[in-house]
Amino acid sequence: METEPHVLIVEDDGEVRQLLARHLRENGFAASTARDGREMREVLRAGGAPVDLVLLDVMLPGASGMDLLKEIRATSPIPVVMLTARGEETDRVLGLELGADDYITKPFGRRELVARLRAVLRRAGGPAEAPAPPASPLLTFAGWTLHVGRRELTSPEGALVDLSGSEFDLLMAFLAHPQRVLGRDQLLEVGRRRIGDAFDRSVDVQVSRLRRKIEPVEGAAPLIKTVRxxxxxxxxxVGRA
Structure with missing residues (x-):
């Protein structure tokens, strides 16, 4: 029997929290809830069913959603979807820079919420959801090795480098099409619109984050070039091993 995806809802408004939990359970999810960062940590540390995705409100008492996102990203690649009543571009870009996998602005439709969560979980689930998966599970470039099946990136020095879901999508798009110019609309398409809207700078933010993780030392030739x-x-x- 297929296991229900387990979503942790971190939302300080009790009515909204319970409505979200009920809606997700009615649509095939297991749902846990937390009012703030302290309760979120308790659920994540608990020995029960592992959490597959965190639905994280930005405006929380005490530590903000952005603070908690940084805390999660310091130790875990678990998918995180930000939930906020504010829709400014700066908020979306900041969340993406900190490692969010998607960003939902209130008010939102319930069907949209379910569809977005399922899309994020599919992308985090393995190579079948990645863009243009190669026949070989290992890809190499400039001394780096990407194990596609395990979603593990190893540096030339042998260190594992964590990738968020959107960073993995971007890297797979680049590795599938080396030496080819990819436009922002193409990157949005291969990323299944995880990255944001074509009319803002979310794609550029994600490329910048990926560059910081895989680019060589300062002064060396870049791996990803901007074509104005x-x-x-x-x-x-790109090679296959």
Missing amino acids: GSGYVFVAE
Whole structure:
């Protein structure tokens, strides 16, 4: 029997929290709830069913949602979807920079919420959901190795580098199409619109985050080049092992 995806809802408004939990349970999810960062940590540390995704409100008492997102990302690649009543571009970009996998602005439709959570979980579930999966589970470039099945990126020095779901999507898109210019609209499509809207700078933010993790030392040739007015090109040769 297939296990229900377990979503942890972190929301300080009790009525909203319970409505979200009920709606998710009615649509095939297991749902736990937390009012703030303290309760979130208790659920994540508990020995019960592991949490598959965190639905995290930005405006929380005490530590904000952004603070808790940074805390989660310091130790875990678990998918995080931010939930907020504020829809400004700066809020979306900040959440994406800190490692959020998606961003939902209140008010939202219940069907949209379920669809977005399912899409994030699919993308986090394995190579079948990644763009253009290769026949081989290992890809290499510039001394780096990506184990597609395990979603593990190893640096030339042998260190594991954590990738968020959107960073993994981007890297897979670049590795599937090396030496080809990819426009922002193409990156949005291969990323299944995890990255944001085509009319803001969310794609550029995600590329910048990926660059900081895989680019060589300062002064060396970049792996991802910006093509002004067109998009980006991954210049390194890609091999299969």
